[in-house]
Amino acid sequence: MPIPHKTPQELPAWQQLAALAAAPQPHLRDLLAADPAREARMAVSAAGLTLDASRQRCSPAVHGALQALAEQAGVADHRDAMFRGEAINTTEDRPVLHVALRGDPSWGGPWGAVVQADVQRELGRVCDFATRLRAGEVHGHSGEAITDVVNIGIGGSDLGPRMAADALAHLAHDTVRVHYVSNPDAWALYSVLRGLNPARTLLIVSSKTFTTQETLTNAASARRWLIDGGCPPDALSQHLVAITASPAKAASMGYPPERTFLFWDWVGGRYSVWSALGLPLAIAIGADGFRQFLAGARAMDGHFAQAPLSQNLPVQMALYGIWNRNFLQMPTQLIVPYASRLGRFTPFVQQMDMESNGKRTHCHGQPVNVDTGPIVWGGLGIDGQ
Missing domain, CATH: 3.40.50.10490 (Glucose-6-phosphate isomerase like protein; domain 1)
Incomplete structure (x- = not known):
C-alpha cells in the first residue's frame, strides 16, 4: 500500500x-x-x-x-x-537507522549487512575499551591507572548516557567514576574537576560534528587543567578520547585515531546513547551491562516492528x-x-x-x-x- x-x-x-x-x-x-x-x-x-x-x-x-x-x-x-x-x-534525504545500533542484522534490507558490520565493529571497540579501563589497564601519562572519566558533551551527547548511568547505578564500578559536564558555565566544569587527580583523569569529548562551541570550550578548559596539573603537552593524548561522526576534525585537534570512536550521520543526537556515544555508560556499567541495555532496546524494536x-x-x-x-x-x-x-x-x-x-x-x-x-x-x- x-x-x-x-x-x-x-x-x-x-x-x-x-x-x-x-x-x-x-x-x-x-x-x-x-x-x-x-x-x-x-x-x-x-x-x-x-x-x-x-x-x-x-x-x-x-x-x-x-x-x-x-x-x-x-x-x-x-x-x-x-x-x-x-x-x-x-x-x-537520509535513512533513519538508529534501530540498527541495537544490533539486529535481520533488519534493514539492502543496508543491513554493511551497516551492521560498522555498528558491530564500533560496539566491539567500545566494549573492549570500557573493559580495559574498568580493569585498570588504561593509564595516563604518569603510568597510573585512570580512575575518573569526564564526559564533555551537550544535548544528546550528554542526556542519554547520564540518564542511563543514573538509572543503572547499581552496576557502577567500585573505583572508576564517570562524571558529566554539559553547561559551558565555568563553574560546571570546575565543580567536577576540582576533586580529581589530573594524572588519573580521562576526558571524553562527545560531539557529532566536533564543532559544538559549548563542548569545545569546556574541552579546551579541561585540557588546560590537565597540563596545569602536570601532564606534558606531548602526552596529552593519553588523557583524551573523542566520540564523533567527524573523525578528521577530531584528529586535527589532537585526538588520537586509536581513541576516536565513531558513529554516523544517520544517528540523531537524541537517539545516540545506543551508539559509541554510550561509551561513558559502558564504562559506568560495564560491557555486559551495556550489551544488555542494547538488548532491551532491541526487544522493544522487535515489538514495534512486528x-x-x-x-x-x-x-x-x-x-x-x-x-x-x-x-x-x-x-x-x-x-x-x-x-x-x-x-x-x-x-x-x-x-x-x-x-x-x-x-x-x-x-x-x-x-x-x-x-x-x-x-x-x-x-x-x-x-x-
Missing part, C-alpha cells in the same frame, strides 16, 4: 475524532463503571513494560477511531519503511497523545518518575519528544496545521508534585 501524503485533517478518522471531541465527554468514573474489563482491555505489555491506558479519557468509540486513524495515516507503512532503511528523513497496531505499545501511546493534544486541547504532558534513579528521565524524554515532534512542516513540505506534540515537563516523584 503506498504511503498516503494526506494531511491529518483530510482523513475520515480525524474528522470522526473531531466530532466525538465536540460532544460532551463521559466522566472517567462512568467509563470505568460501564466496562469492568476496561483495565485489562486497555493494557499493552512489551519488553517488560506495561502501558495502562484505562485512565485515559477515551471512550470505546474514541478508541476505535484512533485505531482507524493509525491505519488511514499509513503508520505501519511508515514504520516498515524506516526498518527497510528508506530515506524517511526527507529534509536531508506487533499489530492495536497491540503496539509505542503506537498506542502516540495515539492517546494525539487525542489528548489535538482533540481534548491538553497542551502539556507531565512525566513524574517515582524511582530516584530515574531522576534524569524527564529531561531525556523532553529532548526526545519535543525535538522529534516540534516541526512546522510535514515531511512532504506542507505547513503543519495540527498540534504536533505537547510541552513535556515534570520532575522526580513527590518533589515534582
Whole structure:
C-alpha cells in the first residue's frame, strides 16, 4: 500500500475524532463503571513494560477511531519503511537507522549487512575499551591507572548516557567514576574537576560534528587543567578520547585515531546513547551491562516492528497523545518518575519528544496545521508534585 501524503485533517478518522471531541465527554468514573474489563482491555505489555491506558479519557468509540486513524495515516507503512532503511528523513534525504545500533542484522534490507558490520565493529571497540579501563589497564601519562572519566558533551551527547548511568547505578564500578559536564558555565566544569587527580583523569569529548562551541570550550578548559596539573603537552593524548561522526576534525585537534570512536550521520543526537556515544555508560556499567541495555532496546524494536497496531505499545501511546493534544486541547504532558534513579528521565524524554515532534512542516513540505506534540515537563516523584 503506498504511503498516503494526506494531511491529518483530510482523513475520515480525524474528522470522526473531531466530532466525538465536540460532544460532551463521559466522566472517567462512568467509563470505568460501564466496562469492568476496561483495565485489562486497555493494557499493552512489551519488553517488560506495561502501558495502562484505562485512565485515559477515551471512550470505546474514541478508541476505535484512533485505531482507524493509525491505519488511514499509513503508520505501519511508515514504520516498515524506516526498518527497510528508506530515506524517511526527507529534509536531508537520509535513512533513519538508529534501530540498527541495537544490533539486529535481520533488519534493514539492502543496508543491513554493511551497516551492521560498522555498528558491530564500533560496539566491539567500545566494549573492549570500557573493559580495559574498568580493569585498570588504561593509564595516563604518569603510568597510573585512570580512575575518573569526564564526559564533555551537550544535548544528546550528554542526556542519554547520564540518564542511563543514573538509572543503572547499581552496576557502577567500585573505583572508576564517570562524571558529566554539559553547561559551558565555568563553574560546571570546575565543580567536577576540582576533586580529581589530573594524572588519573580521562576526558571524553562527545560531539557529532566536533564543532559544538559549548563542548569545545569546556574541552579546551579541561585540557588546560590537565597540563596545569602536570601532564606534558606531548602526552596529552593519553588523557583524551573523542566520540564523533567527524573523525578528521577530531584528529586535527589532537585526538588520537586509536581513541576516536565513531558513529554516523544517520544517528540523531537524541537517539545516540545506543551508539559509541554510550561509551561513558559502558564504562559506568560495564560491557555486559551495556550489551544488555542494547538488548532491551532491541526487544522493544522487535515489538514495534512486528506487533499489530492495536497491540503496539509505542503506537498506542502516540495515539492517546494525539487525542489528548489535538482533540481534548491538553497542551502539556507531565512525566513524574517515582524511582530516584530515574531522576534524569524527564529531561531525556523532553529532548526526545519535543525535538522529534516540534516541526512546522510535514515531511512532504506542507505547513503543519495540527498540534504536533505537547510541552513535556515534570520532575522526580513527590518533589515534582
